[in-house]
Amino acid sequence: MSLPPRRFLFLLSSTRRLGNTEQLAYCAAHHLPVPAEQQWLHLLDYPLPDFVDLRHRGTFPTPTGNAKLLLDATLDATDIVLIAPLYWYSLPVPAKLYLDYWSAWLRTPNLDFRQKMQCKSLWAIVVSSGERAEAQPLEDALKLSAQYMKMAWGGMLFGTGSRPNDIQFDAPALQRAKSFFLTPAGN
Numbered sequence: 282m283s284l285p286p287r288r289f290l291f292l293l294s295s296t297r298r299l300g301n302t303e304q305l306a307y308c309a310a311h312h313l314p315v316p317a318e319q320q321w322l323h324l325l326d327y328p329l330p331d332f333v334d335l336r337h338r339g340t341f342p343t344p345t346g347n348a349k350l351l352l353d354a355t356l357d358a359t360d361i362v363l364i365a366p367l368y369w370y371s372l373p374v375p376a377k378l379y380l381d382y383w384s385a386w387l388r389t390p391n392l393d394f395r396q397k398m399q400c401k402s403l404w405a406i407v408v409s410s411g412e413r414a415e416a417q418p419l420e421d422a423l424k425l426s427a428q429y430m431k432m433a434w435g436g437m438l439f440g441t442g443s444r445p446n447d448i449q450f451d452a453p454a455l456q457r458a459k460s461f462f463l464t465p466a467g468n
């Protein structure tokens with residue numbers, strides 16, 4: 282019996298459109314195995330209210346609006362791909378806020394978020410204007426987050442660029458993109 286096709290959720294989190302991370306992600310997605318399904322969402326299109334830590338003050342409310350849309354997309358995916366420019370050696374705010382919401386969803390009654398996330402994989406596609414070593418804190422944070430969630434860590438595809446389209450000149454990154462989803466990093 283064949284497995285159902287994997288469903289990749291691509292979450293764009295740059296604060297500008299069609300930048301380097303987005304372009305590198307399109308490159309990688311182009312080489313996904315054929316039956317895989319794709320959903321693309323730009324976090325700028327689904328702004329979330331500021332996160333408020335309610336952990337020790339009762340329960341988190343049932344998600345509504347954009348939070349519900351992102352939650353449903355997250356739960357529907359087998360693979361979650363965060364597409365993020367490096368901002369101050371870390372994630373840009375839209376991506377970080379989305380992850381903060383995981384803390385709420387983990388504690389929202391009747392969601393079973395933790396259990397449902399366990400069979401999924403987390404991936405990252407990151408571009409910065411500096412060296413790959415400077416993206417290590419971001420990679421470590423996501424890898425640890427995957428571990429905490431008992432998710433598989435797929436790996437980080439890294440490229441270099443500053444101005445939009447610079448990524449088109451990073452030939453090694455474009456080459457790595459071709460096999461990125463075929464060779465998961467594992468845990």
Ligand SMILES: Cc1cc2nc3c(=O)[nH]c(=O)nc-3n(C[C@H](O)[C@H](O)[C@H](O)COP(=O)(O)O)c2cc1C
Pocket residue numbers: 295296297299300301302303365366367368369370371408409410411412415441442443444445
């Ligand atoms: C607020 C901000 C912070 C940044 N911080 C870093 C950084 O810490 N290290 C770095 O190498 N590049 C940094 N950059 C540069 C971006 O990572 C780079 O321009 C990247 O190509 C942007 O991706 P995008 O085109 O997909 O938006 C920063 C850019 C901005 C706007």
